[in-house]
Amino acid sequence: MLKMRVCKLKSSLSIEEIPSLLLKNRPKYALSLMRADIIATQFEVPGRLLSIRPVGSGNINDTFLGVYKAEFGNFCIIIQRIRKDVFPQPEIIMKNLRVLSEHCIKIINEEIEESDRPWEFIQIIKTKTGQDYVLDEQGDLWRGLKFIEAGAVFESVQSLEHAFEVGATLGHFHHMVSTLPYQQLSYSLPNFHVTSQSLLELEQAVKSPSAEMSINTSPTTQKALNFIGQREQKILELENALQKGKLKLSITHGDPKAGNVMIHEETGQGLCLIDCDTVQPGLILNDIADAIRSLCNPAGEDPIDLQSVGLDLNLLSAFFDGYKFKAKNLLNTEEIAYLWTALHTITVELGIRFLTDHLRGDVYFKVRKPGHNLHRALVQFHLAESIENQEFVIREILEKQNDA
Numbered sequence: 243m244l245k246m247r248v249c250k251l252k253s254s255l256s257i258e259e260i261p262s263l264l265l266k267n268r269p270k271y272a273l274s275l276m277r278a279d280i281i282a283t284q285f286e287v288p289g290r291l292l293s294i295r296p297v298g299s300g301n302i303n304d305t306f307l308g309v310y311k312a313e314f315g316n317f318c319i320i321i322q323r324i325r326k327d328v329f330p331q332p333e334i335i336m337k338n339l340r341v342l343s344e345h346c347i348k349i350i351n352e353e354i355e356e357s358d359r360p361w362e363f364i365q366i367i368k369t370k371t372g373q374d375y376v377l378d379e380q381g382d383l384w385r386g387l388k389f390i391e392a393g394a395v396f397e398s399v400q401s402l403e404h405a406f407e408v409g410a411t412l413g414h415f416h417h418m419v420s421t422l423p424y425q426q427l428s429y430s431l432p433n434f435h436v437t438s439q440s441l442l443e444l445e446q447a448v449k450s451p452s453a454e455m456s457i458n459t460s461p462t463t464q465k466a467l468n469f470i471g472q473r474e475q476k477i478l479e480l481e482n483a484l485q486k487g488k489l490k491l492s493i494t495h496g497d498p499k500a501g502n503v504m505i506h507e508e509t510g511q512g513l514c515l516i517d518c519d520t521v522q523p524g525l526i527l528n529d530i531a532d533a534i535r536s537l538c539n540p541a542g543e544d545p546i547d548l549q550s551v552g553l554d555l556n557l558l559s560a561f562f563d564g565y566k567f568k569a570k571n572l573l574n575t576e577e578i579a580y581l582w583t584a585l586h587t588i589t590v591e592l593g594i595r596f597l598t599d600h601l602r603g604d605v606y607f608k609v610r611k612p613g614h615n616l617h618r619a620l621v622q623f624h625l626a627e628s629i630e631n632q633e634f635v636i637r638e639i640l641e642k643q644n645d646a
Contacts, residue, residue: 332383409564411512496520593622
């Protein structure tokens, strides 16, 4: 029998009273709750379904909290819909997650006596037929995951201590997967974080009929394209280094932003990384760089004022202190030398992806208004400029931390 932790929720709770895992400012889900309600009854959990509610603020998948009535109280599970139009082979995600979960839980249990905290990891809840997931009539994959009761997530950095814990949690993840050969995982998103592919997709989008009006009538769009063109060779350096054998492949999370790091509500310590759909072979530098990019820009990805965008050096230092504290000596000298390049590259690359989706008609990332993805792209380009302007001191921080 699957053992579930009791979820301290009353069936009469309003949506505002749910614990801090259930983030405010939730996007409006196009998917009906009625459909999610049907899916929720197919997982092997004791008790009767009381309610299902949308949670989180992800740009891609839909996430719900299922609340069930058990004999001694209510308990919860996380239910997620994986979009097939984004992940053409969602079964690969679940295969990877099964391998990853079993490996990491084994490591956590082996190191529990020396650990400074109760590390957690994603655990799959099987369906009533013994499967890891449910496929609906549209081909979308639905999965149930363990609800981590003590955990909270924050979409933006809360303090220097929070930045340290995000770094420590990512460092611990990389420590755990360092003993799992990357060949055991498949590519859930082929060409993810392959900059040359992002440039190619942008080139194709520019030629599409839907992009013509935006390019011809919007000086902002033209300025964004010029920004990319001026940096095209620079952002290919990391990919070239991998091809030349200067860098090596490892298992990476793929999206280690602050909102994917679960924090213990009472101690403030990092517990685990969540949202492992993009876990696959890649460059460990991309994980570190993407975490810095998302965490160390306090303005976030959607500020109204672009002038508020910039890389905070204090947050960077705190994050990397935490990372080295748990990752130990995973990074070699060559990798450290390319960290700034990775940070700059992944920031421009995300801007390229936002701009490409804007030109395609907003088919990948969820948007709340016309031009939303264009604005997101401009935010990343402003951040890239901040990274360029502070290159010397950013490199100094990273190299100094490596010597600590």
